Amino acid sequence: MEERIRVELVSTPIRIEDVMAGLEDPSSGAVTLFLGRVRDHHEGHEVRSIHYQAYAEMALPVMGSIAEETLAKFPVSRIAILHRVGHLQVGEVSVLVAVASAHRDEAFRACRHGIDRIKQDVPIWKKEVLADGTEEWVDARCGGETRG
Amino acid sequence: MSSIRIRLFAVLRDRFGAEFVALDLAPGTTARALLQRLAVQYPDHARHLSTCRVAVNHRFASDTEVVAPEDEVALIPPVSGG
Numbered sequence A: 001m002e003e004r005i006r007v008e009l010v011s012t013p014i015r016i017e018d019v020m021a022g023l024e025d026p027s028s029g030a031v032t033l034f035l036g037r038v039r040d041h042h043e044g045h046e047v048r049s050i051h052y053q054a055y056a057e058m059a060l061p062v063m064g065s066i067a068e069e070t071l072a073k074f075p076v077s078r079i080a081i082l083h084r085v086g087h088l089q090v091g092e093v094s095v096l097v098a099v100a101s102a103h104r105d106e107a108f109r110a111c112r113h114g115i116d117r118i119k120q121d122v123p124i125w126k127k128e129v130l131a132d133g134t135e136e137w138v139d140a141r142c143g144g145e146t147r148g
Numbered sequence B: 001m002s003s004i005r006i007r008l009f010a011v012l013r014d015r016f017g018a019e020f021v022a023l024d025l026a027p028g029t030t031a032r033a034l035l036q037r038l039a040v041q042y043p044d045h046a047r048h049l050s051t052c053r054v055a056v057n058h059r060f061a062s063d064t065e066v067v068a069p070e071d072e073v074a075l076i077p078p079v080s081g082g
Helices: A017-023 A056-073 A103-121 B009-016 B031-041 B041-049
Strands: A006-012 A029-036 A045-054 A076-084 A087-089 A095-103 A126-128 A135-139 B001-005 B020-025 B052-055 B073-076
Touching: A006 A056, A006 B073, A017 A029, A029 A103, A029 B073, A045 A076, A056 A076, A056 A103, A056 B052, A076 A103, A103 A135, A126 B009, A126 B020, B009 B041, B031 B041, B031 B052
Parallel strands: A006 A076, B001 B073
Antiparallel strands: A029 A095, A045 A087, A045 A126, A076 A095, A126 A135, B001 B020, B052 B073
16 A cells, blocks of 8 residues: 555655656556645736645545555556645645546546545645735635635 | 644744744643644644644654653644755
8 A cells, every 4th residue: 555655745846757656557547546636816816825734643644545545546556646835926836646547437437536635634734925925724614725 | 741842844934933832731632632732832833733743653643642751742834846
């Protein structure tokens, strides 16, 4: 199981090509990649940057169990889940979910499942730095954040 | 009665101005009771506390899970990763 899963919290830019190289697998004809990036707006506000804070001791095992759950639920061979922490500028990649499987349908569905579960349960929080200099924690229950 | 240090994150860490909050812990206190006790003790933060889940030893706890003094307890505001 272990080599089929890669889960990391990182404080430096996510190296997408390195992660994709780790998903190489002769039996997998399909690879899907989801990237979440810092967006320049949220609920009508202009966003300059975002601080990501994680409860690392819990976030990592939760990410690991989401990866295991995804492998159990879908016929996929490998999965990588990486999340950035710290201060990110607009356009930087904050989260990556990548899945390798034999065929495309399960690769798409497993990737979607992975990112949806991350947004439900991984204890990571974003604090937006707005154009007017104010900073606000995003409350996922209070707005469009569920649209991701 | 023993005391427990509860880890705080995100909006709660900012509101409390601390990474931990201490609470006296009566034997048999459940995760739900712990949140209710905090809300009574810190009414200014009650609205935010009411949106939190409780994590015990790095897992989400059910409302009825009993918290022990040696457990690592954390309050988890609505998550917003991704």
